[in-house]
Amino acid sequence: xPGPSDExxxxxxxxxxxxxxxxxxxxxxxxxDLEGRILVGVFVPAGYVGSAVVIDAAPTLAGTYVPVVxxxxxxxxxxxGASKYVPLDPAKFLGVRFVKARSWDSETAGPLTLTxx
Numbered sequence: 001x002p003g004p005s006d007e008x009x010x011x012x013x014x015x016x017x018x019x020x021x022x023x024x025x026x027x028x029x030x031x032x033d034l035e036g037r038i039l040v041g042v043f044v045p046a047g048y049v050g051s052a053v054v055i056d057a058a059p060t061l062a063g064t065y066v067p068v069v070x071x072x073x074x075x076x077x078x079x080x081g082a083s084k085y086v087p088l089d090p091a092k093f094l095g096v097r098f099v100k101a102r103s104w105d106s107e108t109a110g111p112l113t114l115t116x117x
Contacts, residue, residue, distance in 0.1 A: 017043065017117035020101040024110035029101040031061050032116060039093040042078075042086045042101065043115040050103030052077040053086060053114070057096045065100050068092055077104070 018037065020029035027050075042053050054077045056065035067075040070092070080086045093099075101114045 017115040020099075020114045020116050022101065022103060022107045022110055022112045022114065025106050025108055026110060027103050027106055028056070028065075029114065031058070031065070032099050032101075033061055034097050034099060034116070036097075037116075038090045039088050039096075039099070039116055040090045041088050041117050042080070043117065044080045044082060044084045044086060045112050045114065046083045047107075047109035048080065048082040048103070048112055048114075049107060049109065050080060050105040052104045053080040054102040054104065055088070055093070055096075056100045056102055057093075058098045058100075061098050063098065065098075067102075068096070 018032050018034065020032050022029045054075055055068050057068050058065045070076050076092055078086050078088060101116065
């Protein structure tokens with residue numbers, strides 16, 4: 001399967017990215033419309049207590065969100081920690097427009113804003 005084009009990667013969030021806010025004591029952000037961007041990474045803020053970031057996707061903004069999975073059907077999760085940039089495999093997000101960021105743990109220092117790029 002071919003990877004994303006240079007133009008698609010360039011459009012991946014632009015200079016500011018897209019905010020995905022996880023509420024205090026929450027695990028999942030509000031829905032985000034990527035508007036044609038392809039995810040390539042996540043900036044994780046200070047105060048993040050989760051051990052991983054998972055991206056859930058849906059066919060519409062108000063749709064049912066399901067985990068993005070790898071080729072074995074396992075939830076695609078990336079190890080994350082506070083104050084880090086976590087690269088993502090952009091091929092996992094081709095064709096995905098609506099997403100939510102999810103932590104494996106409750107975020108007690110919230111609300112926290114993850115920046116999707």
